[in-house]
Amino acid sequence: MILDLDIGNTLSKWRLKDADSSEIRSRGAVWTREEWRPGADIPDLDVVEAVRISSVARAAVLEETVALLRRQVRQVYVARSTPEALGVVNGYEEPGRLGVDRWMGALAGYQLAGGCCAVDCGSAITIDFVLPGGVHLGGFIVPGLRLMKESLKLGTRNVAIDPESESDALLEPGRRTVDAVNHGIYMAAVSAINRIYSEVCDQQGVALPVMLTGGDARVVSRGVQVPHAVWPDMVYGGLEASFPLTFAERAGKMSGAPRVPEPVSLEKIRAGLAFSMLL
Numbered sequence: 001m002i003l004d005l006d007i008g009n010t011l012s013k014w015r016l017k018d019a020d021s022s023e024i025r026s027r028g029a030v031w032t033r034e035e036w037r038p039g040a041d042i043p044d045l046d047v048v049e050a051v052r053i054s055s056v057a058r059a060a061v062l063e064e065t066v067a068l069l070r071r072q073v074r075q076v077y078v079a080r081s082t083p084e085a086l087g088v089v090n091g092y093e094e095p096g097r098l099g100v101d102r103w104m105g106a107l108a109g110y111q112l113a114g115g116c117c118a119v120d121c122g123s124a125i126t127i128d129f130v131l132p133g134g135v136h137l138g139g140f141i142v143p144g145l146r147l148m149k150e151s152l153k154l155g156t157r158n159v160a161i162d163p164e165s166e167s168d169a170l171l172e173p174g175r176r177t178v179d180a181v182n183h184g185i186y187m188a189a190v191s192a193i194n195r196i197y198s199e200v201c202d203q204q205g206v207a208l209p210v211m212l213t214g215g216d217a218r219v220v221s222r223g224v225q226v227p228h229a230v231w232p233d234m235v236y237g238g239l240e241a242s243f244p245l246t247f248a249e250r251a252g253k254m255s256g257a258p259r260v261p262e263p264v265s266l267e268k269i270r271a272g273l274a275f276s277m278l279l
């Protein structure tokens with residue numbers, strides 16, 4: 001079995017992948033601040049022959065996790081943001097400072113669709129761009145839905161946006177605090193994504209395929225106007241591409257990769273931008 005780990009600021013996600021059949025056998029998540037110790041919610045390391053890790057938590061969390069895993073697992077691979085990988089050139093002035101989850105997402109997106117706009121809706125919402133030739137432009141970082149809500153301190157943090165709610169309903173002015181906050185932060189997030197996507201495509205003269213990942217991807221998806229795919233395993237896809245271990249991975253296959261819809265034409269994107277400027 002291969003254990004893939006995505007250590008975020010809030011949640012540490014894991015999945016167990018069968019190295020022979022490429023099937024995902026199980027998955028789960030634990031709070032990052034509780035740190036990563038084999039126990040109730042964590043898979044049995046006896047069956048694990050390799051671990052791949054993407055971590056944006058404090059360095060100490062990663063060190064402890066790696067030390068613990070090395071005692072029981074022979075192969076431990078830790079992803080790093082590098083100046084170049086898999087045909088993508090990192091756009092950061094200091095490439096090592098790009099969050100490795102963003103780098104994994106950009107690599108996965110590029111491997112799947114060529115140039116892309118990779119959006120990760122977690123503690124933060126990150127929006128990264130890779131051009132068809134593999135140039136990563138950099139990206140945008142916005143507070144995530146939960147962070148925005150918490151920062152308001154209006155006692156609404158525990159009432160989540162219903163993932164089933166229609167984005168039209170979220171457009172209505174709230175008539176209670178919880179609705180005003182939920183509708184407000186939702187609009188802040190999706191308006192930012194829609195606008196940023198259009199601006200960058202306009203600047204670069206290319207319509208890019210869009211993919212979304214992260215804990216809030218499903219709800220954010222409802223407000224993203226352009227064609228896009230939701231890819232819960234996008235960060236894991238970057239791990240598979242960076243450290244291919246199975247036959248399928250060596251052939252470039254990332255498990256759970258979605259079909260990515262064709263982007264709308266650049267003309268349409270530009271018309272949409274021009275229209276919003278007139279208002």
Ligand SMILES: Nc1ncnc2c1ncn2[C@@H]1O[C@H](COP(=O)(O)OP(=O)(O)OP(=O)(O)O)[C@@H](O)[C@H]1O
Binds near residue numbers: 007056101147
């Ligand atoms: N069971 C859950 N526990 C916590 N957050 C959840 C859960 N389900 C959905 N969410 C939402 O997912 C978001 C966290 O997503 P994700 O797991 O991608 O974040 P993360 O691990 O903190 O990511 P990051 O890498 O940005 O730190 C929160 O903002 C929250 O609104």
Ligand SMILES: CC(C)(CO)[C@@H](O)C(=O)NCCC(=O)O
Binds near residue numbers: 009123124
């Ligand atoms: C932005 C987050 C928190 C998103 O998980 C992570 O990618 C990170 O800590 N990045 C480092 C800063 C940067 O990417 O510029």
Ligand SMILES: [K+]
Binds near residue numbers: 008122123214
């Ligand atoms: K994340």
